Amino acid sequence: MSTETKPTETKVSETTIKPASRGGSWRERLQQLMALAGLVLIFAVFSVASPLIFPSYSNVTTILFSTTVVGLLALAETLIIITSGIDLSVGTVMTLAAVMSATFIVNWHIPVWLGILMTILFGGLIGLINGFNVAILRLPPFIATLAMMLVAQGLALVISNARPIYFDAKEHARYIWLSTGSIIPGTRFPNAVIVLALAAVVAFILLNKTLLGRYDISIGSNEEATALSGINTKKWLIIIYAVAGLFVGLAAIMISARLGSAQPATGLGYELQAIAAVVIGGTSLSGGKGTIVGTIIGALIISVINNGLQIMSVRQEWQNVILGLVILVVVFIDQLRARRAATT
Amino acid sequence: MRKISMGLVALGATVSMALAACSSGAPAGGSAPASSGQKPYIAIVSKGFQHQFWQAVKQGAEQQAAKDGVTITFEGPATESEVEAQMTMLTNALAKKPAALGFAALDSRAAAPVLQQFKDANIPVVAFDSGVDSDIPVTTAATNNKAAAGEAAKHMCKLIGGSGTVGVMVHDQTSKTGQDRRDGFLEGMKANCPNAKVLEPQYGKGDPNISADIASSIIEANKDLKGIFLANEGTAIGGIKATQQKGMSGKIVLIGFDSGNDQINAINDGTMAGAITQNPVGIGEQVVAAAVKTLHGEPVPKVIDTGFYWYDKSNINDQKIQAVLYK
Numbered sequence: 231m232s233t234e235t236k237p238t239e240t241k242v243s244e245t246t247i248k249p250a251s252r253g254g255s256w257r258e259r260l261q262q263l264m265a266l267a268g269l270v271l272i273f274a275v276f277s278v279a280s281p282l283i284f285p286s287y288s289n290v291t292t293i294l295f296s297t298t299v300v301g302l303l304a305l306a307e308t309l310i311i312i313t314s315g316i317d318l319s320v321g322t323v324m325t326l327a328a329v330m331s332a333t334f335i336v337n338w339h340i341p342v343w344l345g346i347l348m349t350i351l352f353g354g355l356i357g358l359i360n361g362f363n364v365a366i367l368r369l370p371p372f373i374a375t376l377a378m379m380l381v382a383q384g385l386a387l388v389i390s391n392a393r394p395i396y397f398d399a400k401e402h403a404r405y406i407w408l409s410t411g412s413i414i415p416g417t418r419f420p421n422a423v424i425v426l427a428l429a430a431v432v433a434f435i436l437l438n439k440t441l442l443g444r445y446d447i448s449i450g451s452n453e454e455a456t457a458l459s460g461i462n463t464k465k466w467l468i469i470i471y472a473v474a475g476l477f478v479g480l481a482a483i484m485i486s487a488r489l490g491s492a493q494p495a496t497g498l499g500y501e502l503q504a505i506a507a508v509v510i511g512g513t514s515l516s517g518g519k520g521t522i523v524g525t526i527i528g529a530l531i532i533s534v535i536n537n538g539l540q541i542m543s544v545r546q547e548w549q550n551v552i553l554g555l556v557i558l559v560v561v562f563i564d565q566l567r568a569r570r571a572a573t574t
Numbered sequence: 575m576r577k578i579s580m581g582l583v584a585l586g587a588t589v590s591m592a593l594a595a596c597s598s599g600a601p602a603g604g605s606a607p608a609s610s611g612q613k614p615y616i617a618i619v620s621k622g623f624q625h626q627f628w629q630a631v632k633q634g635a636e637q638q639a640a641k642d643g644v645t646i647t648f649e650g651p652a653t654e655s656e657v658e659a660q661m662t663m664l665t666n667a668l669a670k671k672p673a674a675l676g677f678a679a680l681d682s683r684a685a686a687p688v689l690q691q692f693k694d695a696n697i698p699v700v701a702f703d704s705g706v707d708s709d710i711p712v713t714t715a716a717t718n719n720k721a722a723a724g725e726a727a728k729h730m731c732k733l734i735g736g737s738g739t740v741g742v743m744v745h746d747q748t749s750k751t752g753q754d755r756r757d758g759f760l761e762g763m764k765a766n767c768p769n770a771k772v773l774e775p776q777y778g779k780g781d782p783n784i785s786a787d788i789a790s791s792i793i794e795a796n797k798d799l800k801g802i803f804l805a806n807e808g809t810a811i812g813g814i815k816a817t818q819q820k821g822m823s824g825k826i827v828l829i830g831f832d833s834g835n836d837q838i839n840a841i842n843d844g845t846m847a848g849a850i851t852q853n854p855v856g857i858g859e860q861v862v863a864a865a866v867k868t869l870h871g872e873p874v875p876k877v878i879d880t881g882f883y884w885y886d887k888s889n890i891n892d893q894k895i896q897a898v899l900y901k
Contacts, residue, residue, distance in 0.1 A: 280795070288820075289794040295819075296787040383652065392629060396835050410819050418821065489782050489815055491836070493808070495625055496781050498653065533787075540791035543774045547747070 260567075265511055265527040268560065272531060276538035284541050291419055293530070293537045298409075298422040299324075299488075301529040302481035303504035304511075305433045306357075306474035308525045311508050312437075313470055314450045314517025315364060315371035318501050319356070319378035320478050325497030326382040327353045327482030332395035332492035335402060342405050350479035356382065357475020361468035383497065390494040397490050409487035422484050426526075429480060434522040436473065446470055450517030506553075507532055510560050531556070613645050616865050617667035618676035619660060620650035621703060625780075626807060626834050627854050630900045631703075634858025635676070642866045644673075654749060654780075657681045664688045668695065674865035677711070678703035680749070686710075698868045702861045704750040712868050715860035715878040717852040719751050720758035722882040723805070726829050726850050727762025729884060730770075730801050733827045733847050737769040738800030741792040743813060745780035745806045752777075755805040755831065770800075778809050785812025786819075793820050801827035801847075807834045810849070814840045833899040841890055848886030853898045856880045 277285040303320045310317045330352050335345035356378065363374035397405055409422040437443035445466040448456045457463045486492045511528030513520030535556060539549040618635055622628045632648045639646045647667075651659040657680045667675060668691055675692055677699055679685045689710045692699050701711035704719075730740060742759060746752045756775050763772050773792065778785030785804075789812055793799060802817075804810035810830035814837070817826055823845040830837045830849035840846035857880045864874045885895045 283795050283797075286794070289791075292787075292790045292794050296790065299783060392623065393626060394835070399839075410815075420819070485783055488786065489811060491811075493782055493811075495653075496783065496808075499779070499781075536787065537791050537794075540776060540788055541795040543795065545774055546777045 264563065265524050265531070265560070268510075269527050269531050269534065272534055272538070272556075276534070276541070280538075280541050284538060288418070289537070289541070291423070293533050294423040294426075295420045296537065297529050297533040298420075298426045299481050299485045300500065300503045300507055300532065301426045301526060302429055302477050302484060303500055304507035304525045304529045305429055305522065306477035306481075307501075307504040307508045308433070308511075308513055308520050308522060309437070309446060309470055309474045309477075310371070311505070311513050311515060312446045312450045312517055312520040313371075313467060314453070314515075315375075315467075315471075316505070316515070317360065317375045317471075317474065318372065319360065319375040319382055320481075320504055321500030321502075322379050322382040322386065322497040323353065323356050323475070323478050324482045324485060324500065325492075325494060326356070326386040326389075327479045328486040328492040329386045329390045329395065329494050331482055331486055332397065333389060335405065336395055336397055342402060346405075346408075346483055349483055350476050353477070353479020353482060354472045354475040357478065358468060358472040360475070361471025364471065365464040365467035379498075379501070386494040386497070390492065392494060394494065395492045397486070399490065405483075406487050406490050409484050422488065425480070425484060429477060430522055430526050433477070437520075437522055442466070442469060442473065447518055447520075450519070452518075503532065504529075506557055510557060512564060514564075531560075613643060614673035614866075614869055615670070616644055616646045616674045616676060616862060617670060617672040618646055618648045618861065619663045619667055619678070620648060620676075621654050621660070621678045621680050622652070623648065623650040626900050627832055627852075630854035631858040631861075634855035634860075635862050636858070637855070638859040638862035638866075642862060644862065644866060646676075646862065650678075651680070654680060654746075657684050661685065661688060668692060668697075671695070672697060673869055675699045676861040676865060677701055682707040682750075698865065700861050700864045700868070702857055713864050713874045713876055713878055715857055715864060715880055717857070717880055717882050719754035720761075722850045722852065723755040723758030723803075723831075724762035724765075725882070725884055726803055726831070727759045728766050729848060730759075730803060730827060730829050731763065731767035733829075734767070734770065734800040736767045737771075739771045739773065739796045739798050740800060741773045741789075741796070741802040742775040743785060743788060743792075743802060743804050743809050744775050744777050745809050746777050747775075752805065759803050759805070778812055780806055780808035782808050782811035782815065785809045786816040787812075789813045789816035790820065793817070793822060793826070799826055801829065804828060804830045807832040807837065810834075810840075810846070811836045814845055817845055833901075835901050838890070838899060838901065841885070841887055844887070848884060850882050851885055851895070851898050852882050853880050854900065855898065 283289055303324060306320055307317055327349050331345055331349035334340045334348050335342055360375055360378055363369045364371050411421050412419050413421055437446065445461060449463050449467060453463055507529035508525050509515065510531055511524030513524060535553050536549065539552060620628050620631065628650060635646055635648055649663055660680050661684060664685060665688060675697055686708050689699055689708060693710050699711045701714040703716050744752050744756045760772060763770055776788045778788050785808060789802065792802065793816060802813055804813040813828055817823055817828060828846040830846055833851050837846060837849050841848060860878050860880055864878065867874050883895060883898065889895055
């Protein structure tokens with residue numbers, strides 16, 4: 231982990247990172263408050279519109295459950311967008327990893343726990359390749375991950391022979407339980423939500439309490455300056471992409487456990503949902519700032535809007551229009567404040 | 575640096591040529607144009623290839639091709655919204671000078687100019703799955719989706735006892751199959767049980783995960799929900815998973831479309847009341863058979879109805895049904 235000499239590292243963290251976090255800290259907090267206020271407001275509107283159904287316990291668990299897959303992908307996306315990169319491959323890599331998981335567990339009869347571990351590591355491996363392409367081959371992240379998006383989509387179909395791979399409801403009951411089961415007896419509270427919460431805590435610690443998080447922000451603020459101050463930015467970029475890949479691997483397990491199968495034809499479109507969640511949560515696409523709490527709030531806003539409009543039986547065409555408008559408004563307000571902060 | 579990148583380009587080119595060689599050799603007997611062999615070559619451009627349904631159509635086409643002594647290729651775009659990718663496949667197929675073309679249009683109007691080129695080159699076109707808005711195809715082999723969904727509505731009405739709230743979930747609002755199944759079901763409900771309250775149709779892109787979210791919302795929003803119609807396989811998987819997760823198996827009448835492992839299991843364990851199946855293998859067979867007939871100068875009917883069946887627990891093991899189901 232620490233091939234750099236200690237003194238350089240501490241110096242860097244003081245010179246390059248402080249300005250970013252000082253400039254960001256109150257604004258970030260405000261941003262989170264704004265996003266949270268937005269979430270509360272939207273929730274309140276739907277609760278008034280549908281007081282009996284929308285805020286009920288079972289509907290709220292439905293909302294949380296539907297947040298898990300996009301939420302996990304958004305965690306990965308947050309780490310990468312903070313480097314001022316982007317990852318277009320998270321959706322189809324999730325699908326490919328799900329196919330791998332089913333291949334390991336169903337076709338190769340590897341024990342469930344080991345298959346899960348291997349799937350998460352597989353996600354990390356793809357992330358590592360993305361990181362290598364971005365950091366060493368110097369491909370723009372947009373292009374590198376666009377290519378990976380296509381490669382993963384194709385490989386998922388090739389490996390699965392373009393057919394879904396089904397887990398056995400009895401033999402792999404514990405795998406399916408991971409997502410749809412409930413560790414809290416008698417509540418029907420899906421485990422997937424707990425997995426997302428734990429993953430968010432891990433991502434929060436990574437971003438806020440570790441070198442990875444500090445360098446993530448530092449690279450995103452100014453990659454050249456970070457490199458000049460003695461940090462091996464290439465190495466850290468690769469590590470960040472690989473760690474993000476681990477979250478994608480976890481998302482693969484959650485989606486395939488929920489469906490009891492790996493569905494090789496899906497995956498496209500999830501990356502845009504994840505990016506939308508990250509952006510709504512206040513992470514800047516130009517890099518250098520972003521929060522895990524914001525991302526989770528962003529993912530929740532998306533699923534609350536989807537669920538609320540469905541509960542109210544709004545025509546689906548309009549659901550997309552409304553979601554799009556919310557993204558526009560949220561990002562516009564964010565830009566407005568950033569500009570005001572820059573001029574003062 | 576330049577040397578390295580030249581090397582990479584060369585490597586890339588080699589790999590892609592090797593891959594191209596592999597993939598073109600894969601489908602039944604290769605894709606050699608008619609000129610190079612005695613066997614007539616029929617190009618089939620489908621709406622997709624990765625869903626189970628299209629794999630079954632492909633299987634039927636390959637079986638018939640082996641029987642009739644023709645070679646075929648079968649390809650389709652990655653998703654059923656890639657109209658332009660399908661156009662490219664059509665132009666590529668034209669360049670290979672096939673003896674005949676089998677074609678399932680994503681957007682029949684968009685395809686019209688290219689189809690005209692096929693006509694000008696005297697290459698007969700057999701449409702399948704959904705109709706083409708033109709008189710160029712010599713015939714269309716397809717399921718009557720509207721009638722099939724109407725049959726689903728008839729069963730829904732019977733199973734819910736003529737009244738109650740019913741949800742409708744469709745894969746998309748733009749494809750002809752999506753529209754026909756939706757409209758067929760809605761009209762069927764109106765005709766058979768006008769007292770039932772049918773909810774606004776919801777669209778889950780045929781993605782099981784998204785469809786599961788939507789189905790969960792429908793179940794939450796309608797405590798008096800009696801049934802849901804699920805208009806294709808991916809939608810049905812989502813509906814089944816949501817119903818099971820909510821502990822509502824058997825309490826809601828689920829009616830599906832097509833088959834696949836999940837629907838078959840759900841019908842066997844009582845989560846799903848029944849489903850409509852098309853005859854995908856039969857569609858594939860009919861496409862090739864009609865093309866071959868046309869090549870021999872034999873007449874073919876303007877429309878070939880490839881049929882559909884209602885299946886549930888009582889007849890799922892019948893031979894007639896088993897023959898058209900896929901896992």
